[in-house]
Amino acid sequence: MQYIDSDRVDLRSDTITQPTPGMREAMSEAIVGDDVLGDDPTVIELQNRLASMFNKEAALFVPSGTMSNAIAIKAQTSPGDEIITERNSHIYVYEGGGYAALSGCSIALVPSQNGIMNPVEVEKSIRKREGSLGHYPNGTLVCVENTSNRGGGTFYPQGNLDSICEVAKNSDCSSHLDGARIFNAAVASGTHLDRMVRDFDSVSVCLSKGLGAPVGSVLLSSSERIGAAHRWRKMFGGGMRQAGIIAAAGIYAIENHMDRLVEDHNHAKALAESIGRMPNFNVDMDSVSTNMVYVQSDEITSNDLLEGLSERGIDVLTIDESTIRLVTHLHITQGDVNRVIACFESLS
Ligand SMILES: Cc1ncc(COP(=O)(O)O)c(C=O)c1O
Numbered sequence: 001m002q003y004i005d006s007d008r009v010d011l012r013s014d015t016i017t018q019p020t021p022g023m024r025e026a027m028s029e030a031i032v033g034d035d036v037l038g039d040d041p042t043v044i045e046l047q048n049r050l051a052s053m054f055n056k057e058a059a060l061f062v063p064s065g066t067m068s069n070a071i072a073i074k075a076q077t078s079p080g081d082e083i084i085t086e087r088n089s090h091i092y093v094y095e096g097g098g099y100a101a102l103s104g105c106s107i108a109l110v111p112s113q114n115g116i117m118n119p120v121e122v123e124k125s126i127r128k129r130e131g132s133l134g135h136y137p138n139g140t141l142v143c144v145e146n147t148s149n150r151g152g153g154t155f156y157p158q159g160n161l162d163s164i165c166e167v168a169k170n171s172d173c174s175s176h177l178d179g180a181r182i183f184n185a186a187v188a189s190g191t192h193l194d195r196m197v198r199d200f201d202s203v204s205v206c207l208s209k210g211l212g213a214p215v216g217s218v219l220l221s222s223s224e225r226i227g228a229a230h231r232w233r234k235m236f237g238g239g240m241r242q243a244g245i246i247a248a249a250g251i252y253a254i255e256n257h258m259d260r261l262v263e264d265h266n267h268a269k270a271l272a273e274s275i276g277r278m279p280n281f282n283v284d285m286d287s288v289s290t291n292m293v294y295v296q297s298d299e300i301t302s303n304d305l306l307e308g309l310s311e312r313g314i315d316v317l318t319i320d321e322s323t324i325r326l327v328t329h330l331h332i333t334q335g336d337v338n339r340v341i342a343c344f345e346s347l348s
Contacts, residue, residue, distance in 0.1 A: 009336045010315045014181075014264070014291060014329035017212040023252045030248035034241050035061070036234075042244030046251050050218045053254070054203060055194035058226035060219045061247055062238050065090075065180045068204035068217040069143075070098045071236065075221075075228040076141050076174040076202065079104030084125050085143040086112045088150035090178060102236070106137050114287045115151015117144065119163035126171045142168040146196070147181040147188075150319075152287025152294050153268070153327075155185035158196065165199035175199065180206040180217075184290040187261040201225065210261050210291060211253035212330045215246050257330060264291040264328040267337050271326060274341040278348040293326040294319065295344075305347065312343040 010016050019027065033040035047059035062068045069091050073083060083099055085091050087109040091099060099105045108125045110117045127136040144164055147155045161177075168175040177200040179185070186193050197203045202221040207213035219229055233239060240246075272293045276283030280299040287294065297305060302318040309316055316324045326340070 008313045008315060009332065009340055011326040011328065011332070011340070012315050012317045014209045014212075014327050017329050017331055019214050019249055020212065020330070022256065023212070023249050026248045026252040027245050030244045032242040032244035035243040036239040036241055040242065040244040040247070042251070043247040046247040047218065049251065049254065050205065051220060053193055054197050054205075054220045056197070056203065056220040057223045058221060060226050060229050060233060061240075061243060061250075062217050062219060062233055063215060063240065065178070065204060065206040065208075065217045066095045066098065067233070067236060067238050068206075068219045069095060069176070069178055070102050071229045071232045071238070072176045072202045072204055072219055072221075073099050073103045073105065073141060073143075074232045074236075075225055076176065077103050077105050078140070080137060081140040082106045082108055082127060082137040083141045083143055084108045084110060084122060084139050084173070086110050086115060086117050086145060086148065086151075088112075088115065088148075089143065089145045090149055090180065091143055091145070093150065105141075108139060112148070112151065114154045114284070115145065115148025116154055116156055116160065117164065119160065119167050122164050123167045123171070126167070126173060128171070139171065139173060141174050141176060143176045143178060144200075145178040145180070147185045147290050147292075149180070149292070152284065153181070153184065153290040153292030154287055155189050155289055158189070158191055161196065162199055169199075174201040176201065177203045179203050181209050181290065183258050184210050184261055184265070187258070188265055188290045202229075207250040207253050210264060210329060211250075211257045213246070213249040213253040216250050218250075260330065261291070264330070264332070265289075267291075267328040267332055267334070268293050268326070270337050271328070271340060275344050278344060280348045281344065291328045293328075294323055295326065296323045298322065300347065308347045309343055312346070314340055314343050
């Protein structure tokens with residue numbers, strides 16, 4: 001789907017995609033209302049469609065994945081509580097410490113294998129006020145990220161998700177799934193979305209990552225929790241008026257861009273296999289499961305690599321001094337993949 005007027009190959013993130021012509025048409029034709037007053041039919045349709053796809057009672061359209069996670073934390077904790085999540089999770093690393101500033105929570109960090117937490121480690125990380133002579137904070141919310149961004153785009157085995165939810169429930173904690181890339185996880189694992197999230201109390205999904213919508217995330221949960229979330233969205237300033245314009249892009253994305261995610265995964269695998277075979281670069285193939293490739297090098301610093309690739313028309317992001325990240329998405333073609341491999345070869 002090459003229609004972007006640029007000769008650069010942008011692999012910085014799957015968030016850089018531009019609305020396709022079909023998506024723009026759907027947006028321009030959207031029937032809108034005032035969603036703060038609750039009468040935007042396109043927002044209502046998007047929320048209902050997603051609630052039904054995920055088999056949750058209710059849904060709330062919000063501007064971003066960060067706000068969706070923040071509202072989920074706010075709605076399911078009290079100040080002084082602790083949330084439990086993976087060591088390099090987006091909630092911990094990339095959301096400005098919102099769990100602390102907005103919800104007054106501390107955080108317990110769980111170790112992982114390529115971003116995938118083991119239920120036993122989760123259980124060990126849950127601290128409870130009760131029985132601690134008042135020493136511990138109260139762990140009340142377990143957050144899981146699927147796919148795991150910093151884990152390399154890895155997805156959880158279903159048994160693992162089920163066990164983590166069971167651990168949470170047995171410890172009197174709620175469970176939240178940060179499913180910014182849950183559609184990638186579903187396509188790669190072959191697991192139905194509703195089955196994947198069955199035992200989670202809340203789920204955040206992003207329309208603006210692999211699905212290619214310009215903006216928007218949706219929080220899914222029980223009607224009661226979404227009622228509370230609706231109030232927090234108001235207080236966080238996330239109420240949008242004629243939001244049907246962007247909800248229409250989300251509806252178009254779930255209808256047209258879900259099945260094609262397999263192409264992104266194939267492109268990532270092809271990049272990983274070729275780059276990983278080159279002498280100067282290492283790729284952990286175990287982590288390459290969806291649309292991300294982390295490339296490590298002991299010979300070339302990530303800044304030099306970023307610059308060398310940039311001079312050749314390829315854009316990537318650095319993760320640390322020896323690692324860069326490539327993310328495939330709906331603008332990346334097989335031709336782009338071949339070009340990127342050739343550029344790495346010229347730098348190897
Ligand atoms: C795993 C994960 N969660 C949440 C987010 C936040 O999404 P947003 O950028 O829409 O705030 C991202 C963004 O990349 C992400 O990768």
